[in-house]
Amino acid sequence: MPTIRRSPSSALNRRGVIVAAGALGIGALLTACGGGKEKRSGGDTKAWSFKDDRGKTASTEQRPKNIVAFVSTAAALHDYGIECTGVFGPSKPIDGKPNPQAGDLDLTKLTSLGNEWGQFNIEKYAALEPDLLISNMFPAPALWFVPEESREKIASLAPSVGINGARVSLEQPLQRYTELAASLGADLETERVRAAKARFQKAERTLRKAAAASRGLKVLAMTGDADQMYVAVPDSYCDLHYFKDLGIEFVEGKKSDEWGFWEFLSWENANKYHADLIMIDNRTTALPPKELAKKPTWAKLPAVKAGQTVAWSMEERYSYAGYAPVLEGLATAVEKAKRLKR
Numbered sequence: 001m002p003t004i005r006r007s008p009s010s011a012l013n014r015r016g017v018i019v020a021a022g023a024l025g026i027g028a029l030l031t032a033c034g035g036g037k038e039k040r041s042g043g044d045t046k047a048w049s050f051k052d053d054r055g056k057t058a059s060t061e062q063r064p065k066n067i068v069a070f071v072s073t074a075a076a077l078h079d080y081g082i083e084c085t086g087v088f089g090p091s092k093p094i095d096g097k098p099n100p101q102a103g104d105l106d107l108t109k110l111t112s113l114g115n116e117w118g119q120f121n122i123e124k125y126a127a128l129e130p131d132l133l134i135s136n137m138f139p140a141p142a143l144w145f146v147p148e149e150s151r152e153k154i155a156s157l158a159p160s161v162g163i164n165g166a167r168v169s170l171e172q173p174l175q176r177y178t179e180l181a182a183s184l185g186a187d188l189e190t191e192r193v194r195a196a197k198a199r200f201q202k203a204e205r206t207l208r209k210a211a212a213a214s215r216g217l218k219v220l221a222m223t224g225d226a227d228q229m230y231v232a233v234p235d236s237y238c239d240l241h242y243f244k245d246l247g248i249e250f251v252e253g254k255k256s257d258e259w260g261f262w263e264f265l266s267w268e269n270a271n272k273y274h275a276d277l278i279m280i281d282n283r284t285t286a287l288p289p290k291e292l293a294k295k296p297t298w299a300k301l302p303a304v305k306a307g308q309t310v311a312w313s314m315e316e317r318y319s320y321a322g323y324a325p326v327l328e329g330l331a332t333a334v335e336k337a338k339r340l341k342r
Helices: 021-037 071-079 122-127 147-153 169-183 189-214 238-243 320-336
Strands: 048-051 057-060 067-070 086-087 132-137 158-163 216-222 229-234 262-267 277-281 309-312
Touching: 021 320, 048 169, 057 147, 071 132, 071 169, 071 189, 086 189, 122 147, 158 169, 158 216, 169 238, 189 320, 238 320, 277 320, 309 320
Parallel strands: 067 086, 067 132, 132 158, 216 277, 277 309
Antiparallel strands: 048 057, 216 229, 229 262
């Protein structure tokens, strides 16, 4: 497992074999699928376009129906009533429980193009006859979990949209996904959508109040692998950036490389920073708490000894429905946490 972490999860995700179709095989499949698209009829015949966070405008002759997206992107669109036909990225259950990145998706109804970094099955993608590909960016212009080695082949199949989730406040991708969903036909006035935003706004007020009452409480966001502990640089992550705006006081990791998402620490130096509350990456690619507990230096950290940890949904879906419980959980953790001795 690589130890250099170049983006939000590269050290933990860049595993497995890069899956790319051969030129001959994909060419034949593209020809076949192209013919199928020409015969497609029905649906919304109105032309569609959307300018993404790369400054590129994706356009189709009619509103996209066959949408393929990164798993948390598909989950965000689902919250607005927009359904995808295929997903890519981590979606497998964790210890028998739904993957947090999948939100409320029914994965049995979706085609998975691959779960790990570098796994993007182009043949399956072409067979879906995609109208549109959507993913996040950490940062732009690369589409998250779309392999660079296959980028051109994938781009030849359908237009794409990228939404930025790095070095901005969470409010930006939340708004952008709302706009994208509306362009794809979502009704933003349904009771479900309005209730989700109201819950988010209430949770925001609760977290702001909790942060104000806990002045001096130091919060550290981290992830880990077998060799290193990674301390987040808060301003590089839209959620941490937003939590700072609400008053949370974060331990500020120092940028370890040109990407600037993490400070890399050996496990021997896991105690470099004092923290009263630790946010632990909850993705399948990160060491879970039971594995972290096997690291002697981790077990000795004051926050860990005091049980003052909370899950960090660092790749939560960008919807109000997705982030409302995240804010609620963090607010509860902050309210319960006490300032600890160094």
